Amino acid sequence: MTSIDKARLKAQAIDTIKGNDLGSYTVPTRGLYPFQWNWDSCLTALGFAHFDEGRAWTEIETLFANQWPDGMVPHIVFHVYSDGYFPGPNVWQTGRPTPTSGITQPPVAGFALRRLFERVTDRDAAARRAKALLPKVDAWHSWFHAARDPGDEGLIAILHPWESGRDNSIDWDEPFARVPTEGVTPYVRRDTDHADPAHRPTKEQYDRYLWLVEHFRSLGWDNSKLHDASPFRVVDPGFNAILIRSEQDLAAIARALGETEIAERNERRATEGLAALEGLWSEAHGQYLCRDRVAGKLIDSASIGGLLPAIAAIAPARAAAIARRIEQQGERLDYVVASHDPADPRFEAKRYWRGPAWLITNYLIADGLAAAGETATADRMVAASLELIARSGFAEYYDTRTGEPCGGGSFSWTAAMVLEFLGD
Numbered sequence: 001m002t003s004i005d006k007a008r009l010k011a012q013a014i015d016t017i018k019g020n021d022l023g024s025y026t027v028p029t030r031g032l033y034p035f036q037w038n039w040d041s042c043l044t045a046l047g048f049a050h051f052d053e054g055r056a057w058t059e060i061e062t063l064f065a066n067q068w069p070d071g072m073v074p075h076i077v078f079h080v081y082s083d084g085y086f087p088g089p090n091v092w093q094t095g096r097p098t099p100t101s102g103i104t105q106p107p108v109a110g111f112a113l114r115r116l117f118e119r120v121t122d123r124d125a126a127a128r129r130a131k132a133l134l135p136k137v138d139a140w141h142s143w144f145h146a147a148r149d150p151g152d153e154g155l156i157a158i159l160h161p162w163e164s165g166r167d168n169s170i171d172w173d174e175p176f177a178r179v180p181t182e183g184v185t186p187y188v189r190r191d192t193d194h195a196d197p198a199h200r201p202t203k204e205q206y207d208r209y210l211w212l213v214e215h216f217r218s219l220g221w222d223n224s225k226l227h228d229a230s231p232f233r234v235v236d237p238g239f240n241a242i243l244i245r246s247e248q249d250l251a252a253i254a255r256a257l258g259e260t261e262i263a264e265r266n267e268r269r270a271t272e273g274l275a276a277l278e279g280l281w282s283e284a285h286g287q288y289l290c291r292d293r294v295a296g297k298l299i300d301s302a303s304i305g306g307l308l309p310a311i312a313a314i315a316p317a318r319a320a321a322i323a324r325r326i327e328q329q330g331e332r333l334d335y336v337v338a339s340h341d342p343a344d345p346r347f348e349a350k351r352y353w354r355g356p357a358w359l360i361t362n363y364l365i366a367d368g369l370a371a372a373g374e375t376a377t378a379d380r381m382v383a384a385s386l387e388l389i390a391r392s393g394f395a396e397y398y399d400t401r402t403g404e405p406c407g408g409g410s411f412s413w414t415a416a417m418v419l420e421f422l423g424d
């Protein structure tokens with residue numbers, strides 16, 4: 001057991017965030033990710049709230065200043081050109097005033113916004129800044145339902161693995177095999193200059209990531225066409241649960257600010273989403289699974305995407321089953337939560353989202369489990385997360401067996417989660 005000096009960890013976490021702060025937005029880490037990433041920023045804002053409330057609001061405001069006219073909030077905003085990352089703006093070619101990518105990311109903004117709104121000490125700023133963001137986050141939620149659930153199933157589909165944030169999850173192996181690799185413009189990866197290639201997605205996966213980008217680009221990034229035109233359409237329970245939670249949280253802020261229409265719309269969608277999520281439950285696995293919307297079937301892959309629904313108001317029995325899955329992992333691993341079931345032969349301890357643990361998913365799941373009364377598991381997750389940081393620093397992610405830091409270092413959202421775990 002590593003001893004934990006909380007004051008020191010807190011100071012290090014603040015320094016890590018400040019080191020990645022470019023004034024009105026943070027980069028996830030210098031080098032590997034030199035721009036603003038959507039869900040990184042929203043979660044990093046929670047870290048800022050512990051030492052600079054004004055800056056916390058700015059982080060989210062900068063992201064939403066780059067929202068598309070149709071409501072989508074892109075997954076990357078390329079504020080300042082850097083050739084250290086691929087694919088950059090010249091590949092995406094989305095035609096935005098400040099260049100952005102053309103896909104989105106898990107919508108944690110509503111969740112983060114409520115946390116800021118309820119917690120910050122400057123109440124006037126909270127009311128003013130939350131009120132201005134409210135319609136923008138609501139428009140993003142509406143965009144998801146219009147563009148990604150055209151059949152009105154109550155759940156939305158992602159069209160690119162990068163949208164999930166879990167880029168190379170085993171969840172995508174089967175549906176991704178449908179995406180061709182022929183004809184992709186030759187390219188040079190930059191991620192492997194900054195991180196160990198053995199910790200990163202493979203060349204074949206990159207070819208497919210790029211094929212999808214070029215395919216969507218050829219359709220003019222027209223979101224009324226992309227869903228039906230994509231060979232990759234997957235309903236991810238974790239992504240949907242984050243949307244549902246953000247809808248509930250946005251509704252709570254809207255009620256507090258007297259915005260009844262926004263509140264009712266988001267409450268209704270969250271209720272419908274929770275009911276539809278039940279269709280992704282697997283008794284055999286004791287957790288949720290992804291659904292391949294093209295093939296019309298559940299994907300036999302027990303990943304962290306099926307544990308993340310703890311963050312939404314799922315039935316207590318479902319939350320208890322997820323807690324059990326995490327306790328089972330703890331019998332095999334020193335550090336939970338693994339991004340994929342360690343009992344699955346496809347598990348890879350160090351490769352990005354095919355096994356390693358991430359502090360942000362620990363945070364989201366622990367938050368949900370605590371709210372569902374699964375406090376023993378949630379407390380163990382928080383303690384193990386802090387021990388991991390004290391031992392291995394503020395890495396992007398960690399080998400769950402050894403605690404070895406993997407991927408990039410000095411990570412903003414890892415630091416932000418540490419500040420959240422330590423509290424005030």
Ligand code: DGY
Nearest residue numbers: 075086087162167191
């Ligand atoms: C990357 O480039 O690795 C990102 O995860 C894509 O957003």
